[in-house]
Amino acid sequence: MPPIRMDLLSSLNHAQREAAQTTSGPLLIIAGPGSGKTRVITSRVAYMVDSCGVSPRSIMAVTFTNKAAREMRGRLEQLLGSACAALTVGTFHAICCRILRVDGEVVGLSHGFVVYDDEDQVNLIKQSLQDLKLDPKQYSPRVIQAAISAAKSRLLCEQDHAAGVNSYFEEIVQRVYQRYQSRLSQSDAVDFDDILLKTVHLFQTQPEILDLYQSRYVHLLVDEFQDTNLAQFELVKLLSGKHRNLCVVGDPDQSIYSWRCADLRNILSFEHEYPDAKVVILEQNYRSTKTILGAATQVISDNALRKDKSLWTENDIGKPVVLAECLNEKDEAQIVVATIDKLVQHDGLSYKDCAVLYRINAQSRALEEGLMRFGVPYRLVGGTRFYRRQEIRDLIAYLRVIHNPHDSLSLARIINTPGRGIGQGTLAKLQASASKRDESLYDALREMAARPDLAARASNALGRFLDLLDGLLERSKEIALPDLVAEILVRTSYRGYLMEHDDGESRWENVQELKTVAADYANLAHGEALPAFLEKVSLVSDTDEMNGASDVVTLITLHQAKGLEFPAVFIIGMEDGVLPYRKSFEDPAQMEEECRLCYVGMTRAKQYLFLSRAHRRSLFGNGLANPPSRYLNRINPELITTRGLWGDDGVTVGGAVYAQPLAYGASDDEFRIGDWVHHKKFGQGVVMDCFPDRNDLVVTVSFEDAGVKQLLLSLAHLEKTESFNSLP
DNA sequence: CGAAAGGCTCTTTTT
DNA sequence: GAGCCTTTCG
Numbered sequence: 162m163p164p165i166r167m168d169l170l171s172s173l174n175h176a177q178r179e180a181a182q183t184t185s186g187p188l189l190i191i192a193g194p195g196s197g198k199t200r201v202i203t204s205r206v207a208y209m210v211d212s213c214g215v216s217p218r219s220i221m222a223v224t225f226t227n228k229a230a231r232e233m234r235g236r237l238e239q240l241l242g243s244a245c246a247a248l249t250v251g252t253f254h255a256i257c258c259r260i261l262r263v264d265g266e267v268v269g270l271s272h273g274f275v276v277y278d279d280e281d282q283v284n285l286i287k288q289s290l291q292d293l294k295l296d297p298k299q300y301s302p303r304v305i306q307a308a309i310s311a312a313k314s315r316l317l318c319e320q321d322h323a324a325g326v327n328s329y330f331e332e333i334v335q336r337v338y339q340r341y342q343s344r345l346s347q348s349d350a351v352d353f354d355d356i357l358l359k360t361v362h363l364f365q366t367q368p369e370i371l372d373l374y375q376s377r378y379v380h381l382l383v384d385e386f387q388d389t390n391l392a393q394f395e396l397v398k399l400l401s402g403k404h405r406n407l408c409v410v411g412d413p414d415q416s417i418y419s420w421r422c423a424d425l426r427n428i429l430s431f432e433h434e435y436p437d438a439k440v441v442i443l444e445q446n447y448r449s450t451k452t453i454l455g456a457a458t459q460v461i462s463d464n465a466l467r468k469d470k471s472l473w474t475e476n477d478i479g480k481p482v483v484l485a486e487c488l489n490e491k492d493e494a495q496i497v498v499a500t501i502d503k504l505v506q507h508d509g510l511s512y513k514d515c516a517v518l519y520r521i522n523a524q525s526r527a528l529e530e531g532l533m534r535f536g537v538p539y540r541l542v543g544g545t546r547f548y549r550r551q552e553i554r555d556l557i558a559y560l561r562v563i564h565n566p567h568d569s570l571s572l573a574r575i576i577n578t579p580g581r582g583i584g585q586g587t588l589a590k591l592q593a594s595a596s597k598r599d600e601s602l603y604d605a606l607r608e609m610a611a612r613p614d615l616a617a618r619a620s621n622a623l624g625r626f627l628d629l630l631d632g633l634l635e636r637s638k639e640i641a642l643p644d645l646v647a648e649i650l651v652r653t654s655y656r657g658y659l660m661e662h663d664d665g666e667s668r669w670e671n672v673q674e675l676k677t678v679a680a681d682y683a684n685l686a687h688g689e690a691l692p693a694f695l696e697k698v699s700l701v702s703d704t705d706e707m708n709g710a711s712d713v714v715t716l717i718t719l720h721q722a723k724g725l726e727f728p729a730v731f732i733i734g735m736e737d738g739v740l741p742y743r744k745s746f747e748d749p750a751q752m753e754e755e756c757r758l759c760y761v762g763m764t765r766a767k768q769y770l771f772l773s774r775a776h777r778r779s780l781f782g783n784g785l786a787n788p789p790s791r792y793l794n795r796i797n798p799e800l801i802t803t804r805g806l807w808g809d810d811g812v813t814v815g816g817a818v819y820a821q822p823l824a825y826g827a828s829d830d831e832f833r834i835g836d837w838v839h840h841k842k843f844g845q846g847v848v849m850d851c852f853p854d855r856n857d858l859v860v861t862v863s864f865e866d867a868g869v870k871q872l873l874l875s876l877a878h879l880e881k882t883e884s885f886n887s888l889p
Numbered sequence: 890c891g892a893a894a895g896g897c898t899c900t901t902t903t904t
Numbered sequence: 905g906a907g908c909c910t911t912t913c914g
Contacts, residue, residue, distance in 0.1 A: 226903045254904045278904075297909090298897095353904050388903075420901065521900050523905090543902090584890045618890085700904060720901050742900060758901080781899060782905050894912080899905100 169204050169211070169240070173197075180441040181205040184213055184380070187435035188408040189428070193472045194457075194764035195448025195726065198410060202384065203233065205408070206248070207240040209380060217247035219379040223397070224252055225388055227701055229724070233384070249378070253393055254353060255700055257360040261351075264370050268363045270351065273692055275561055275568060276699035277345070277352045280549065282306050285352075285570055289340040292596050300333055308334045309341065313354035314390040314422035316361060347601060348568045357392040364399045375403035386411035386431075388423040398434075407435070413467050417720055417758050419750070425466055442470050448726055450479025453770045456796045457763035463795065464753045482801045484735070484793065485773040490524070493775045494531030497731050500771060501537060501714060504729055512538055514728040516715040518762045520740045523780060524733060525716050532714065539714040542721055546703050552659060552668045553675055557698055559649045562630065563637045564691050567601035576602075579658035582622040603630075629653070642682045642690040646675070719762045730766035732759070735774040736787035759792045839880045843867035 170178050177197055180190045181204045192198035206222065209215040224230045230251050237245040249256065261270055277285065286302040286309075312322045312334075319338045326335050345351060351359065364371040381401045383389065386409035389397075401407035409431060416425050432438050446454050454474050461467070485500075487493035497517055504510040517528055525541060532539045547553060555578055558571035566572070573592070577583040595605035610623045629652060637645050650656060650672065659665040659672070678698075682690040715727065719740075734740055741755035763770060772793070777786050793801075837847055838860075846864035860879065863869045872879065 224903085229903080252904065276904090279902080356904080385903080417901080418903075421903080523899080526905090546902095580891080582890070586890080702902085702904070718901065720903090723903090744900065754901095779905095890914105892912105892914090895910090897907100897909080899907090 169207055173201065173204060174445055176441055176443050176445070177201045177204075180443070181208050183408075183439050183441070184209050184215070185406050187405060187431075187438035189431045189435075189438050189440045190408065190410040191440065191442040191468055191470060192410055192412050193442075193444055193446060193470060194412070194415065194761070195446040195474075196443035196472075197445075197447055198384075198443065199233070199236065201443065202382065202410060203236045203240060206237060206382070210241055210244060215380060217241070217244050219377060220382070221249040221256070221378045221380070221400070222251075222382040222384070223256060224250070224384045227252055227255070229384060230255070252700070253396070254356050257356045257396070258696065258700065260360055260374070261356065261363070264363060264367070265359065267367055267370070268359045269346070270359065271349050273349065273565060275348075275350045275565065275695055276356065277350050277570070278699060279306070279310075279353065280554075281350075281570055282310075282352050284574075285344055286337060286341055288570070288573070288592070289337050289344055291592070292340050292344075293336055295333065295337070300337075305334055305337050309338050310352075310354050311422050312338065313352075313358050314392050316358060316392050316395060318358065318362070344569070347599075348570055349565055350568065350570070354392070357390075357396060361392055361395050361399065364396070371399060372403070374400060379404045380406045381408065383407075383409045384411070387413050387416035387425060387428045388418045388421075389427050390422040390424050391427070394424070394427045405435075414461050414464070414757055415723060415761050417723060417754060417761060419754055429466065429468065442468075444470050444472050446472050446474040446476070448476075448767050449474060449764060450476050450768060452479050452481055452800050453763065453766050456482050456770070456800045457760050459795050459797060459800075460763060460792045461756060461760040464756055466750070466753055480769055482770045482772060482796065484801055485771065487773055487775045489775050489777045490527040490734075490779065491531070493733055493773050494527045496773060497528065497733065497771070498531045498535045498537055500731070501729070502535065504769065510728055511712050512714045513712045515731070516717060516722065516725070516727040516729070516765065517731045517733060518717055518719050518722050518765065519733050520719055520742055520758070521734075521780075522718060524739075528716055528733070532716075537714055538712065539716055540711070542715060542717040547671070547674070548698055548702065550668070550671055552655075552672055556646065556649065556655075556672060556675055557695070559633070559653075560646070560691060561695060562603075563633055563645070563649075564695060566603040566630065566634065569595065569602035572602045572606075576606075576626060579653055579655060581626060582618065583626060584619075587619045587623070637691070638687070641687075642685075642694060643676060643679045645691075646679050719758045722765050723761050726765050726767055728767045729769040729771070730762065731771045731773065732762045733773045734778070735772045735790040735793055736778065737790055738785065738787040739778070739780075740790055740792070756792065759790075837882045838862060839882050840864065840872075840877060843870060845882070846870075 170181055173181060177200070180188070180201050184205070190198070190201065192201070202222070206220060209220065210217050222233060224233060234245065234248070234250045237248065237250070258276070261268075261274075262272070265274070266272070283302050283306050286306050287297060290297050290300060290302060290305075317325070319335070319342050322338055323335055326332050345355070364374070378400055381397055383397055388411070397407060397409075409428070411428050413425055413428050416423060416428070419425065432440060449457070451474055454472055458472055485493070485496050487496055501512070501515045504515065505512060519525060522543065529539070529541065548557075555575060558574040561568045561571040562575060573588065576588060591602060591605050591609060594609065595602045598605070606623060606627060610620065610627050633645075633649060633652065636648055640648065655672070656669055659668045662668065679694060682694045685693060717725075719732070732740070740759055741752055745751035745755050774787070774789050774793075777784055779785070837845065839845055840862070843862070843864040844866050846862040846867070848860060848862055860874055860877065861869065861871050862879070
């Protein structure tokens, strides 16, 4: 027995140990940020297997992301070694998919169904709208997709949804929903939501199958429980129904996915659902300084939808939170870059210790420009994910059609990609014919190519495409997956097609990358490689995470930052309208989520937390002057002063500390925030704001005696008495 | 049929 | 300011 196991529980704090040792009955673990949640979960599983004699085979641990599943398994491997091979660790979708592959036929699924992701969903909805002759401008496909997805998350199949229709819009949704489902089953496909819905239906209607799973899985563990939707909760209720050993872990304050149908009530009313549940609250934070934790707590404490807890830490008080007031987003970027530079030069941090967090992706642009200008290396998290790239989706669509020619959505995607003279008109005719006879696009294609009632040019093109498809179908029976991919590329002249575009080279590299992924499936038995490959690419959002080893600054949205931590965190755009985002203003529930988003961001920081806002920000092409974020007011002013970190560069105005905007304009006669100025009548003051107006500059000055004044530079005769050094 | 041009919208995105 | 969609013209 490796010694690490002996220390397993002794290194945990009291609450953590209690959570780890509670191995039977319903258990709710409320895990504050940085409270060692992962350690508790892995220790608990290891303890069960190691000390309680629980068979790894009878444990299921469910996560939301593949990354989380991978990490959990990795940690357990360190603790348990080979024993953990028998554990079931995976995402909701991956686990349900596996169940449906085995037992899905009783709920009407074929053995080889494919999974459509949300982009496929929207495309399918567009087609459904077309079928129903509904105008996509009037009924946004995205909105309808969200409505259908919401219904499915609440376990409403199309029949159940029909019963609840209560408005004209819902009536439309209902009609599209029906059409959409029939198109799905026509193509032998399910969407993401169906994976959960159908698994629940399977369990609800087949008690003997449910019993099989219930008997096997004696212990269930669900991570990030605050992000579960109703279907997911129902699923774990069913699975744990026999032994009732259900452990859920989460934090209501970190629920930021309600717009993806996560239901905060699942965690908030868990004790109501399970009155005998034991509740353990992990309140000790091991991540952040007292100051950062305190500021974050103040920001979230006004929220109504939460569970009371009082976080504390033994960590140092640390540095004050810094608020930087900037002129605009460029200025903001420069301050961030300059501060990162300073942290790296003088405070012993590396670039990889720094992360810049923002509410919307559009904010990253100004930052990237700033970072590039000063030669600071960075990585942008998110961007376009690998499997979302056009060229990758094209190729996957070819593979899907080869796997199942009746996959009409994928067929429609590739029928004229690369271009082969089959235009919108021809495609529309095909679609109409298929939809009229209630058959697949492939069937329609066959008929139309045989009995051409259209122009010779189009019918020739259709015939050639059909030959291409049939040729590939034939070859797919003979050759391995990687060769099949190569064959598709050759027969479609895909490389030439890509090279017509400016970025063809890099897109071709992506295609090569996909070939590398496919190479992993070369050794699988014939007929197994392709479905396995398709399942992987549909359930995985990205190729393996980029190596975290390189020393670069991280640029990331607040949403994606959940679960991460950095010594230095910058949250930019602390403005009403950006954070909280303007679109959330009317809905109190959404506003609470915005607040949680801010909280999640702040609690990522270990040592340094830096907030910034811009007086003027151009977003989506037009300029805005946003007021400071309401969350700033909630932070005790004592926590938001600098001492030391920005040292002499910072300037105190009314108790708040402003970092100095650097290199703005670069000319000596411009005024910067923090410049000391003299005015004949008002005396000494400090510049608080400065923005161009027509041909003039409006300067806001806080005078020592006369208070705050807004002055026009041309009239005010301000004299600079002391200014700060600008960035080299 | 397909390239070009104009109009519209634009939050977050675990699977 | 960009991407997507529709319309228009060759």
